[in-house]
Amino acid sequence: MPENSAATKQGSSTVESRGKLQQRHIAGVVYDLIAERGIENVTMRQIADAANVSLGTITYHFRSKEELIATALESGYALPDDWDQYKGSPAAQLRRIALSYIEQMPANRWWRFWINSVAMSTRNAELQAIQSKRFDKQRRFWIKLIAEGQKAGEIRSDLAVEETADRMLVEVHGRIILQxxxxxxxxxxxARDAINKMIDDVLTNA
Structure with missing residues (x-):
């Protein structure tokens, strides 16, 4: 008897969704552990135990600790849950992204994971390549927001788009390091005051 194609597709989609949820859960555990212990002091076994999965499950999804870190890094840069509120205004989106560089207290494990991965990338060529690729993606996104803001008349047209994005990225990364x-x-x-001023300075109505 032939399988129902719609049911097969739905079942396949459900399995895929579960796999992605599991990967996301594991990625969250990764930056929690690294924020607490540092990259060198975290093993794949410890990650598996903390995620309450088998070591085989970890190695099935991720070939190495570097690949785990890359996934956790990508997860941390996901758009915020309230992103839809800012649709239609590239300038508002730019401010929302920039203000995500304000550390949330009493503790922000994401940023402590991030600084650990940056430090380790100076000694690990694979992590350095991951960080470089992630930064290039981030830079393209900021350039896109600024260019769209100019087209919408929200951001000053006299600004050089790429130079403005680079200047802003230097500012926000410097601010998170200070924090x-x-x-x-x-x-x-x-940091909040400086970032808000940085955005205000590029707006046409400032």
Missing amino acids: LVKPGSKMRNA
Whole structure:
């Protein structure tokens, strides 16, 4: 008896969705552990135990710890849950993304994972390539938002798009590093004020 193609497709989709959910769960465990212990001190076995899955499941989805880190890095850069609220305004989207560089207290494991992966990438060629590829993707996204903002009349037309994106990325990354080096409300507030001013300075109605 032939299989029902629609049912087969639905079943396949369900399996795929479960696989993606499991990968996302594992990726979250990765940056939790690395934020706490550092990359060198975390093993695939520890990740499997913390994720409550078998080591075989981990190695099925990820060939190496570097691949796990790459997935966790990509997961952390996902668009925020409230992104739909900013549709139709590239400038508002740009501000929303920029303000995500304000550390959430009392602790933000994502940014501590990020700084660990950046530090390790200076000693690991595979991680360096992952970080470089991720940054290029991020840069293209910021360039797109700025260009769309100019077309919409929200962002000043006299600004060079790529130079503006590069300047902003230097600013926000510098601000997150300062917050990690000197955590506390004073540094967070200073970062928020500086980032808001950075966005205000490129708006046509500022």
